[in-house]
Amino acid sequence: xxxxxxxxxxxxxxxxxxxxxxxxxxxxxxxxxxxxxxxxxxxxxxxxxxxxxxxxxxxxxxxxxxxxxxxxxxxxxxxxxxxxxxxxxxxxxxxxxxxxxxxxxxxxxxxxxxxxxxxxxxxxxxxxxxxxxxxxxxxxxxxxxxxxxxxxxxxxxxxxxxxxxxxxxxxxxxxxxxxxxxxxxxxxxxxxxxxxxxxxxxxxxxxxxxxxxxxxxxxxxxxxxxxxxxxxxxxxxxxxxxxxxxxxxxxxxxxxxxxxxxxxxxxxxxxxxxxxxxxxxxxxxxxxxxxxxxxxxxxxxxxxxxxxxxxxxxxxxxxxxxxxxxxxxxxxxxxxxxxxxxxxxxxxxxxxxxxxxxxxxxxxxxxxxxxxxxxxxxxxxxxxxxxxxxxxxxxxxxxxxxxxxxxxxxxxxxxxxxxxxxxxxxxxxxxxxxxxxxxxxxxxxxxxxxxxxxxxxxxxxxxxxxxxxxxxxxxxxxxxxxxxxxxxxxxxxxxxxxxxxxxxxxxxxxxxxxxxxxxxxxxxxxxxxxxxxxxxxxxxxxxxxxxxxxxxxxxxxxxxxxxxxxxxxxxxxxxxxxxxxxxxxxxxxxxxxxxxxxxxxxxxxxxxxxxxxxxxxxxxxxxxxxxxxxxxxxxxxxxxxxxxxxxxxxxxxxxxxxxxxxxxxxxxxxxxxx
Ligand code: FAD
Ligand code: NAP
Ligand code: SF4
Numbered sequence: 001x002x003x004x005x006x007x008x009x010x011x012x013x014x015x016x017x018x019x020x021x022x023x024x025x026x027x028x029x030x031x032x033x034x035x036x037x038x039x040x041x042x043x044x045x046x047x048x049x050x051x052x053x054x055x056x057x058x059x060x061x062x063x064x065x066x067x068x069x070x071x072x073x074x075x076x077x078x079x080x081x082x083x084x085x086x087x088x089x090x091x092x093x094x095x096x097x098x099x100x101x102x103x104x105x106x107x108x109x110x111x112x113x114x115x116x117x118x119x120x121x122x123x124x125x126x127x128x129x130x131x132x133x134x135x136x137x138x139x140x141x142x143x144x145x146x147x148x149x150x151x152x153x154x155x156x157x158x159x160x161x162x163x164x165x166x167x168x169x170x171x172x173x174x175x176x177x178x179x180x181x182x183x184x185x186x187x188x189x190x191x192x193x194x195x196x197x198x199x200x201x202x203x204x205x206x207x208x209x210x211x212x213x214x215x216x217x218x219x220x221x222x223x224x225x226x227x228x229x230x231x232x233x234x235x236x237x238x239x240x241x242x243x244x245x246x247x248x249x250x251x252x253x254x255x256x257x258x259x260x261x262x263x264x265x266x267x268x269x270x271x272x273x274x275x276x277x278x279x280x281x282x283x284x285x286x287x288x289x290x291x292x293x294x295x296x297x298x299x300x301x302x303x304x305x306x307x308x309x310x311x312x313x314x315x316x317x318x319x320x321x322x323x324x325x326x327x328x329x330x331x332x333x334x335x336x337x338x339x340x341x342x343x344x345x346x347x348x349x350x351x352x353x354x355x356x357x358x359x360x361x362x363x364x365x366x367x368x369x370x371x372x373x374x375x376x377x378x379x380x381x382x383x384x385x386x387x388x389x390x391x392x393x394x395x396x397x398x399x400x401x402x403x404x405x406x407x408x409x410x411x412x413x414x415x416x417x418x419x420x421x422x423x424x425x426x427x428x429x430x431x432x433x434x435x436x437x438x439x440x441x442x443x444x445x446x447x448x449x450x451x452x453x454x455x456x457x458x459x460x461x462x463x464x465x466x467x468x469x470x471x472x473x474x475x476x477x478x479x480x481x482x483x484x485x486x487x488x489x490x491x492x493x494x495x496x497x498x499x500x501x502x503x504x505x506x507x508x509x510x511x512x513x514x515x516x517x518x519x520x521x522x523x524x525x526x527x528x529x530x531x532x533x534x535x536x537x538x539x540x541x542x543x544x545x546x547x548x549x550x551x552x553x554x555x556x557x558x559x560x561x562x563x564x565x566x567x568x569x570x571x572x573x574x575x576x577x578x579x580x581x582x583x584x585x586x587x588x589x590x591x592x593x594x595x596x597x598x599x600x601x602x603x604x605x606x607x608x609x610x611x612x613x614x615x616x617x618x619x620x621x622x623x624x625x626x627x628x629x630x631x632x633x634x635x636x637x638x639x640x641x642x643x644x645x646x647x648x649x650x651x652x653x654x655x656x657x658x659x660x661x662x663x664x665x666x667x668x669x670x671x672x673x674x
Contacts, residue, residue: 003328004294006301011054011284011308013245015210016158018098018308020054021301022322023248025288025312026102026161026216027343028059029362030352032074038084042091043364048315049097052322054308056092057161057214060104063148064141067105067169070350071112076101076148082155089156100159100212101152103145107169108178109254116141117172118179118186124255138185138195141169145199146206149213159212162199165250170196171218174235177225177546189231196235197242204243214246214286215239219273222252222260222538226546233280240281248286248310249274258536258548259581260289261313263338264422266529268296273540275305286310292336292425294325311336313343316355316362332435334358335428340577341661348576357429359389359665369672372398376461376674379404379644381450381635384412385660386650387466388433389667394464394674395440402460403442406449410434412468413651414660416491420512421519452635456644462674463644465636466667469629469651469658474504478602479625487513487626498621499558502607504599505626506564508574508659511582513626518556518589535588556589561618563609567596629655 002008011018029044031037045056062068062075092099108117108130116137117130133141149160164170172178173195179186185194203213217239219232236247251270252260259265267290274287287306291297297309314321317336324333334357342356355361376399380391383405395401409415411430418426437444455463471486473479487509489495501517503510533540537551564570570593571583600608606619631652649670650663
């Protein structure tokens with residue numbers, strides 16, 4: 001009996017068979033936009049195909065210039081590009097995998113001046129107003145899609161995925177929100193769906209029956225003016241008739257104010273919506289969004305909510321996800337924790353996508369963990385993200401590694417992070433590292449605060465200091481007052497906190513502390529789906545257009561002020577794709593956010609501040625300090641000289657701008673060089 005029998009069951013599509021039910025969903029890695037990156041892209045997909053995934057979907061490739069997401073984005077519109085794409089298809093096929101190319105026309109989401117859409121209505125996320133496509137323009141667009149699919153077929157792809165969700169061009173035609181046309185391409189749903197249907201029909205006629213056409217259909221638009229469930233079903237049935245092989249599903253436009261993939265979204269939140277669609281059509285349906293474990297995947301398939309499950313970011317975190325699940329080694333999977341820090345946040349910053357918990361992602365040809373030529377005795381001090389990463393990579397390469405931590409458990413600050421409501425996923429990374437420590441034979445020494453003398457006495461070749469940080473104590477008059485607590489007192493020491501609180505410092509930790517204080521810490525478990533749906537105003541039944549209903553958040557437990565000295569918007573420094581979620585969540589619970597604050601003093605009355613020249617007293621019971629951190633480097637005192645080589649990584653090397661992404665990457669990069 002296989003470990004995950006539904007997951008590992010092949011799917012016969014009539015003309016081809018997928019080896020299991022797992023799809024690696026489309027991700028823009030940044031490598032597909034330049035021809036000179038296609039060797040790297042091929043290596044990236046090769047590792048994922050070797051890891052056993054059933055079907056890979058490429059990052060979005062535009063069918064023409066108007067469809068570019070970014071200037072000079074990846075395009076397939078002439079035969080000269082086939083050579084590069086063949087590197088990708090060959091690599092995947094050599095590993096026994098299958099791959100479809102996603103055709104993505106960004107429409108009004110394009111960040112470039114040639115943007116077009118159904119109507120000349122600017123999107124809130126691009127500065128460019130689109131030109132409404134004329135009849136001839138529509139005809140040219142259809143031909144571009146068909147040409148693109150034909151070229152994909154010649155490049156050796158097993159099919160194409162037509163991107164019809166997330167608010168891109170075809171979604172813009174489908175919804176009254178963006179389609180204001182009065183001609184045969186606008187008005188009732190029969191007209192609004194004409195463009196995607198025409199594309200599918202003519203594509204199918206051009207490429208024959210033995211080529212996958214997957215269509216990513218928006219089941220919940222999560223924007224005002226989105227489609228009703230009846231419209232969604234009508235379109236799906238028409239797509240099936242037109243020749244679609246597989247219906248993939250999408251949730252929420254990019255401009256939606258409801259999060260759909262960040263870590264606080266409950267796992268598999270939208271799977272039941274795919275299940276409803278599956279009962280309406282006769283072709284395979286794919287579940288997607290916030291699915292990251294083989295157990296959830298298996299449960300979705302077993303319940304009959306989908307025929308296939310698509311995950312994207314989990315394949316950045318672990319290319320061997322499927323193989324490990326099938327082999328009964330699910331515990332060894334490096335789970336995507338939905339932080340977006342190295343993937344989507346990079347994409348928005350126009351950096352190549354990678355992964356916080358797997359810094360090799362997208363860098364397979366550069367960051368290699370090759371066997372060590374000479375075995376070294378390595379001490380790693382600190383079992384936070386930086387030390388864990390260094391220890392397991394060094395041991396994997398064959399070095400003899402001893403890992404020390406003063407605490408009784410591994411994790412460093414990550415252990416604290418995972419107590420924040422909505423960040424429970426962070427525990428998965430520590431489960432993964434614990435597993436790797438065992439598998440790679442790292443000697444783990446907990447509850448050992450080591451000194452420099454102890455380290456030097458043990459004859460190590462390399463000493464890696466990953467001792468992290470200590471919280472900064474700012475110079476504010478009255479900082480020693482009993483109502484002052486550090487974030488460690490609150491999160492680690494579980495200090496009792498009163499109903500009125502001022503949080504000094506509005507970085508990631510200040511936001512997290514607010515989130516923690518707004519919830520009952522006794523309930524710090526994954527929020528049930530119904531609670532999340534109420535909080536964000538989502539109706540999975542889509543009885544109202546787009547699936548939106550008025551949000552009904554819980555009453556806040558405390559009155560909180562979140563303060564910073566900078567004059568910029570509070571939260572401006574948070575991640576591009578998650579910062580707005582943190583801000584909206586706190587604002588909805590009444591947190592007052594203040595910029596340009598000058599701290600005057602803390603006394604029995606509360607926190608005295610000046611804002612814009614105006615003195616103000618915040619009458620609070622406690623002031624929680626989240627004012628950044630300083631490196632903990634005392635083991636370096638005495639320098640890095642001696643028989644052992646000393647190395648500093650993570651917070652110990654530099655506390656400013658520190659996050660776990662840098663900590664894990666630095667650990668891995670150092671260990672790859674030892
Ligand atoms: P640390 O995690 O600080 O680990 C250092 C370790 O060294 C500790 O375990 C300590 O016990 C040990 N140590 C120190 N001295 C000695 C000694 N002499 N002997 C033995 N052991 C010693 N980052 C993100 O990227 N994303 C987030 O969403 C995020 N959320 C966070 C939320 C909270 C509430 C907190 C507190 C942090 C969060 N962080 C987040 C920050 C992230 O956890 C840190 O950047 C990361 O843990 C730093 O890793 P590190 O290994 O350098 O140090
Ligand atoms: P941080 O992001 O550097 O924020 C520190 C805050 O303290 C800032 O708001 C700063 O604002 C304030 N501050 C700094 N010095 C001060 C002083 N002397 N007096 C008063 N205020 C002072 O650090 P952090 O919040 O401690 O987070 C640590 C790291 O963890 C960060 O790099 C962060 O990226 C990471 N993290 C990430 C997330 C996430 O969701 N991605 C969540 C938590 C943590 P002013 O100087 O304007 O007052
Ligand atoms: Fe997942 Fe975070 Fe890695 Fe992105 S960076 S793949 S969200 S773990």
